[in-house]
Amino acid sequence: MLKKILQGMVVGIANIIPGVSGGTMMVAMGLYDKLIHSITHLKSEFKESMKLLLPIFAGAGLAIVLLSRLFEFLLANYPIPTNFAFCGLIAGSLPFIFKKVKGHSVSVGKLIPFFIFFGIVILMAVLGENSGTAADVSFSLINVIKLFAVGIIAAATMVVPGVSGSMMLMLLGYYDTIIETINDFIDALIAFNLTEILRVFGILAPFGIGIVIGIFAIAKLIEFIFKKAEIHAYYGIIGLILASPIAILMKTDWSQFSLPLLALGIVTFIAGWFVASKLGGEE
Known part of the structure; x- marks a missing residue:
């Protein structure tokens, strides 16, 4: 149970950080x-499904609620070692992923999804340079519909390996607003400010409902793809994953670069690799 919660926290932290x-x-x-x-x-295997989903989603939710401020601080003040840590997490995952295609010969048909999805991640990193202005989330029917739609889009991209849901929020202009709203919600709960709680709930509720619906919709599509072309799908995922560290380093603020920070980055990369080796693999 504890391992699953920790795994969920890693997923939650990943979804906070653009790229x-x-x-x-x-x-x-x-x-x-x-x-x-x-x-x-979930419906046909409810009990077994909830044993996995509850701790994973609880861990992800905890990470997003409790650590969003911490990672805002780390990215603002120590972007190089913070992003190197995530590169280490991703690089450390590769041995587990390559096992999925072990024994299957390489072919042009398998390389096509690899290069397509490798390119998608790099393209998103390039486009993500412009995060857009903060979104208008004042209470209105049109904004509720927009938040619901953004939640669906964000959820779909959060579930697809190699594609950053938070980067998609940046492209849509909602990233800063959602992070600030989560932090406002925590502050309102601590102060027990009912007026503020209701205000931010009006923003987070339609967004959250959209996320839930988006996750279930994309999961059905992904299951269908894996049934029809599992090895090709994994080649696509490998392309996404190999491109991810490149995309992260492209998005990193290098203005603070120094040899001590680079050395610290190497340490955090190794730490990330170590965590991936411990949390990764089949149980």
Whole structure:
């Protein structure tokens, strides 16, 4: 149970940071196949599915609520070692992922999804340079519908390995607003400010409902793809994952670069690799 909560926290942290993929972390820790199965078979295998989904989603939720400020601080003040740590997490996942295609010969048909999805991640990193202005989330029917739609889009990209849900929020102009709203919600709860709680709930509720619906919709699609072309799908995922560290380093603020920071980055990279080796793999 504790390991699953910790795995969920890693996924949650990944979804906070633009350029880092929560789906990649799921694959890295041997969770991806089981999570997709549990989501798509929730009704028919409710008890077994909830044993996996509850601690994972609880851990992810805890990480997003409790650590969003911490990672805002780390990215603002120590972007190089922080991003190197996530590169280490991703790189440390590769041995587990390569096992999925071991024994299958390389072919042009398998390399096509590899290069397509490798390119998608790099393209998203390039486009993500412009995060857009803060979104208008004042209470209105149109904004509620927009938040619901953004939640669906964000959820879909959060589940797909190699694609960053938080980067998608940046492209849509909602990243800063959602992070600030989560922090406002925590402050309101601590102060027990009912007026503020209701205000931020009006923002987070439609967004959250959209996320839930988006996760279930994309999980069904992914399960279908894996049934029809599992090895080709994994080649696509490998392309996504190999491109992810490149995308993260492209998004890193290098203005503070120094040899001591680079040395610290190497240490955090190794730490990330170590964590991936401990949290990864099948149980």
